Amino acid sequence: MMKNNRLKIALTKGRVEQQVLPLLEAAGIDCELVRNKQRRLIFDSTTQPYEFILAKGPDVTTFLERGAADVGIVGSDILVEHQSTQYELLDLGVGECQFVLASTPDFDPQAPQRKIIGTKYPLITKRYFDRLGQDVEIIKIEGSVELAPLTGLADAIVDITETGTTLRENNLQIYDYLQPVSTRLVVNRLALKQQQTAIYDLVDRLAAVVAPKESAK
């Protein structure tokens, strides 16, 4: 994988993109091209040494691992699940939500049986139940995880929730809280050496706009 000297930033498209663009702009980074993206996925800034790519969260980790991107902006849920080994330099303080164990009201977490758990996050789920000393059957679900206990596919789910609204609307309740989640700025290990000044400049500018919000909480 050959590299050039522009900082290649992989941004998770969708909600993360919407939440992070104002931060990047507040940090003085021109995101006009990304805002007017139409159907394009790669944006080479003409005024600044940045190249943005838009990708799905798990792919952001793959681009980073292979050195195809220098910087990634992605949720900590995905970093943990995909066992990212790259540097995590900043918590951007957006996209904050929480991993929960949830199910229908008749679910008994203490029931002496091998539970079936539906989730998009099998590794995080396994680690959680390992800590509890419980062996569970995990079923990987790609979307609308709430369906799993409602249809009898699983006894409970492990999923992320921001406000709990979707869970409540589907008559599911929270039985336990796992780790919190937020959007992180991640950097390829070697890129930090190759582009130390440019990367820390970006990190420090973003930290300056993230910090006031943190202290206002």
Add this chain to the structure above:
Amino acid sequence: MLSNLLPQGTRDEFGSRAAIKQQLISVIQAHFKQRGFASIATPLLENQAVFAPYEIGNYQLYQLFDQDGQTLVLRPDMTLPVARFLSATKVPLPQKFSYVGDIFRVGRRLSGAYNQITQAGVELIGYSSIKAELECLTLANRLSAELIDDAVEIELGDAQFAQQVVASLTADATQQAAIKQALFNKQIPQYQALIAAYQDEPLYDFLQRWPRLFGTPATIFAQLATAPLPASVQTGIDRLKAVVAWMQQTMPQQAVSVDLSSEAPQSYYTGLTFRGYSQAGAGYLFSGGRYDQLLANFQAKPEPAVGMGLDVDLLTELAGTTTTTQPQTLIYFDPLQWSQAEAYLARQPQAMLSLAPDLAAARVEADQLGATLIDLTEGADDEK
């Protein structure tokens, strides 16, 4: 149909890539030979126990069983097999070994990473003097200058520094390990939460700056000078300063930096560490350092040792386009003209004998190769 499919994470090498890689290996081996290193080749398969000190990280091992049900692995590392060899054979030390071979680490499925990596390297065993590190650095400097056009930066570190610093903060081994892990992986939000407990310590200011403690030697040494570090780090820092000064004098063109915020390449490292990278590559071109406890895993008596491994596959990618390998001349001849064809072949550096049964087939072959066809039968006919 699986009969013509490759397993995940493997590849065939042919054409120019294979030729460039072979050429690089020849150059590397010539350097090893010229420096008087003894060649060593250990088996691809080893008992899993050989790699007990090896940290596999997010990778996995290729495992299989022998006839007795013992677990064998395809080696993920070249250094531990050499240590195993030395402890089992009692070869007199000191010795300088060199090797070229493949290692195997199973990466994440479908991630685009290759699981078989060609490594070349040296192991200087039984040498306690800093001269062993300096010979490795000399070799790294010369090889990188000869093999790739891109400038290579050599980064120096110390395997003990982080442990010495965290040990001065707390006696709690779990806490020490947690701080080191967050530091080495630059999990900054987690690292900051961990060091918050030491806000009132004189070292707190240093702790905050520690994750960024890499860069030019002058900046790093200046930062170290103002930090209230434990006395235990001084030997390592003095050694780093001495090596930097030696490099600036001996190889003034060589870019050098110091990194005291990163983990040693493996947990068995005990002293100076070094790595090299270029602006273009997506990985370290070489890494190495001192590991004086290496043999302790296999025998009671430890031996001082320094080693270095080069990533031949990454070097091949970066050497990329510099070699043309296609034959430019194809020699068509009658079997009775074999000696004449051999003489022609010896004179022409990029020539190849055509084994085509007739001239028409030889012309097709030359077209495919984009080579000029020399027809030795033509001259022979004229003579008739």
